Amino acid sequence: MRKRVLFCSLLALFSAAHAQKKPNIILIVADDLGWNDVGYHNPAIVSPNLNALAEKGTELRRFYVASICSPTRSGLLTGKYPDRFGIRNEVIRPNRIGGLPLSEQTLANVLDKAGYTRRGAFGKWHLGHSDKRYHPLQRGFTSFYGHYNGAIDYFTHFRNGALDWHRGYEASRDTGYSVALVGNEAAKFIRESAGSPFFAYVAFNGVHAPNQARKQDLLRNGYDPAGTRLEGKSGEGAEYNTADYGQRGRGNTLRQTFSAQVTGLDDAIGTILRAVEDKGIADNTLIWFLSDNGGTPTFGGNNDPLRGVKNTEWEGGVRSTSLIYWKGKIGGGKKVDEVIAFIDVLPTLAAWTGAQIPAGLDGIDARSAIQGKALPDRILFLGREAAVSKRWKLNQGQFFDLQADPSEKKNVAEEYPSEYKTFTEALTSFKKFVQPFSLAAQPAGWRPPENWTIAEP
Numbered sequence: 001m002r003k004r005v006l007f008c009s010l011l012a013l014f015s016a017a018h019a020q021k022k023p024n025i026i027l028i029v030a031d032d033l034g035w036n037d038v039g040y041h042n043p044a045i046v047s048p049n050l051n052a053l054a055e056k057g058t059e060l061r062r063f064y065v066a067s068i069c070s071p072t073r074s075g076l077l078t079g080k081y082p083d084r085f086g087i088r089n090e091v092i093r094p095n096r097i098g099g100l101p102l103s104e105q106t107l108a109n110v111l112d113k114a115g116y117t118r119r120g121a122f123g124k125w126h127l128g129h130s131d132k133r134y135h136p137l138q139r140g141f142t143s144f145y146g147h148y149n150g151a152i153d154y155f156t157h158f159r160n161g162a163l164d165w166h167r168g169y170e171a172s173r174d175t176g177y178s179v180a181l182v183g184n185e186a187a188k189f190i191r192e193s194a195g196s197p198f199f200a201y202v203a204f205n206g207v208h209a210p211n212q213a214r215k216q217d218l219l220r221n222g223y224d225p226a227g228t229r230l231e232g233k234s235g236e237g238a239e240y241n242t243a244d245y246g247q248r249g250r251g252n253t254l255r256q257t258f259s260a261q262v263t264g265l266d267d268a269i270g271t272i273l274r275a276v277e278d279k280g281i282a283d284n285t286l287i288w289f290l291s292d293n294g295g296t297p298t299f300g301g302n303n304d305p306l307r308g309v310k311n312t313e314w315e316g317g318v319r320s321t322s323l324i325y326w327k328g329k330i331g332g333g334k335k336v337d338e339v340i341a342f343i344d345v346l347p348t349l350a351a352w353t354g355a356q357i358p359a360g361l362d363g364i365d366a367r368s369a370i371q372g373k374a375l376p377d378r379i380l381f382l383g384r385e386a387a388v389s390k391r392w393k394l395n396q397g398q399f400f401d402l403q404a405d406p407s408e409k410k411n412v413a414e415e416y417p418s419e420y421k422t423f424t425e426a427l428t429s430f431k432k433f434v435q436p437f438s439l440a441a442q443p444a445g446w447r448p449p450e451n452w453t454i455a456e457p
Contacts (some may be wrong), residue, residue, distance in 0.1 A: 002093065011066045022115060022197040022353045023326060024285040026190075026272065027107075027345070029076070029201075030265060031069065031124060032310055034295020036302040036323050037262055046220050048264045049174040049270035052321070057325030058370060064341040064380055065293055067310060067317040069150055070126050071383070072342050077106040077127070077139075079361035080345030081381055082333045088383045092126055094149050094160050095446050098439040099219065100139070101130015104359055108140025108199060114355035119195045120189045121148050123182040123203040131455045135397045139169060143200070144168055145185045147178070152179045152205060154212040154249060154324035167327040171451035177214050179206040179261075183268025187275035195239065195283075197353070201271065203292075206265035209299040212249030213260035218265070223251045227243045239415035252294040256301025282327040286352065288345065301412040313395050314408055324370055337388050338369035341380050371450040374391065378425065381430040388422055392397070392416075 003004035020404075039047035040054040060405050066072040070091040071082035080098070082088045087102050092099055108119045120143045121136040128134025136144040147157065147164045157165035165172045174181055180335055186202045210377030215223070246302070251257040276285050294317040295301020296310045310312020319340075325331050350357045351365040362381075369375045386395040393400040399413035399420045413420040 001210045010289070012115045021232055021284075022199050024079040024184075024190075024281060025111070025116075025199045025285045025349055025353070026276070026356040027073050027199075027201050027349075028269060028272070028289045029073070029123075029203040030289070030291040030451050031203070031205050032293060032299070032301055033207055033262070033265075033291035033298055033321060034301040034303040035306050035319065035321055036294055037207070039266075041321065041392045045259055046217075047266035049266045049273055050289070053269075053273070053287070053323050053325055055333050056327075057287070057323045057331045058320040058336055059288075060324060060340050060370070061335055062339050062390070063290060063322035064318050064339065064382065065290065065320045065384060066342065067293050067313055069124075069208075069292050070215050071126055073125075074100055075341075075343045076345050076362075077201075078104050079107075079343050080104070080357065081343060081362045082428075082429060082431075083361075083381070083383065083434040086433070086437045086439075087148060088437075090439075092128055092152065092439060094129075094130075094164075094448055095257070095442040097437040097442060099130070099134035100361060102133055106140045107349065107361070108136075108201070110140075110346065110350050110358065111199045112140055114350070115196060116199045116255045116353070118142055118193060118198040119201075120144070120187070120199070121188045121201045121203070122189070124150055124205050125203070126150055127287065129452075131457045132169065132280055133457045135169065135454060138308060143189070145172070146182055146203070147205065148341055148454075150205065151210065152178065152206055153210065156207070159452075160448055162450055162452045164448070164452045166452070169454065171453065175294050177262050177264065179268045180214075182273075183271040184213060184457065185397075187271045189281060190272065190275040190281075193279065193281070200272075204268065206268070207301070209296070210248075210285060211254060211261065211299055213251060213257050214249065214264055217260035217263040217427070218249075218251040218256065220263050220365065221251065221256050223256065223260070233441075255260040255302075261300075286324070286326040286330070286349070288349075289325045290342070293317060294319070296373075313382045313384055315393075315402075315406065318382050318386075330370060332446070334372065334455045336369060336372065337390075338366070338375045339378070339380060340366045340369055361382075376456040379426045381427075385427065387427050387430065389423075392419055399423065 036042045039045040039051045071088045074082040074087045121141040122144040152159045260421045303316030306316035308316035344366040396410040400408045
């Protein structure tokens, strides 16, 4: 009997040790963060934690996403082009019925089968909320803390006159700056980890509109309490009266307010990174950071020197700033220029964790590129009329040589007719699986319930 007990104990210890060889996964998604909105691209931005992550991690300089929120999240969590779900050119707004198709496996489902017993979703969901079937807790996650929709008030957590802040299925009355709350909750999840590996999907609403920053972050970005409004001005040069500060969270200028939002986001990311270090699990934790799309100058974002903005397929709309770090395995301040995309995240993480990669994905295992090797060249669909490869880019009928012209200024379709034809044919092929946006809207005059509860299926 003693031998049997000893054998079972040794087996349990072996199983625990074997399970812990699988890396913890922290996938961090910023919202509307432009190429020029991080300190490691622009020294005017105060983002020390992201700067440090760039210095010790690997920067993916050709990481592509969809041009708006819900499409990127759809492809990120399924490994498939969002066009297959009709979710490419629209977001899932508060009054929409439905969401990410229930037939689709998410990254959380895949990691569940690989032994990841704790799978937390934090922050912005944006993949369906009209009934419980679309809730994160029904899509593979074991815990959820955050909001169903985008564009919530950073301080009140309201959207469309209703509270959109939740713990699990229930409304939450937690107070505080939304980005900080999400960072603290994710850090708590990490500190409470034990034994088996975990997956934390942290999707911040920072730095999406509305423009609201904490005063402490504004002060770090040169906020002058004596500043005055310049009447009649709008846009990046606009200045605001200090009376606008408070719940609205405005600084002296739009760009200053936005930059302070980046600093607040960076501070929350630092909270997560410190939790990893304090827990002593950095050497077994893979951290992947990205933005869901490019910035919006109307709200202070900046994509220089890239052309275009959010909701366009120019580089400024679809080339995301992205970092990946795994202590002792991925890092060294390297820069990777291989074409990697949001649809590659699921198969890449599945391969790193030993999970079974689902069939029928559009994404590929990009581990070799992240580790410094070349990927076979491919044409990546960017949606609408756009596609890209390592050298070439087709958008709105114009053809660009990105190696010679990364700012997409010169149409070279006539100079490279063979390559242009290859891309137009590829685009025709891609369009064959594009589905129209078909999520029904609630009846006219619909308003979300007071505490934004979700209906039973």
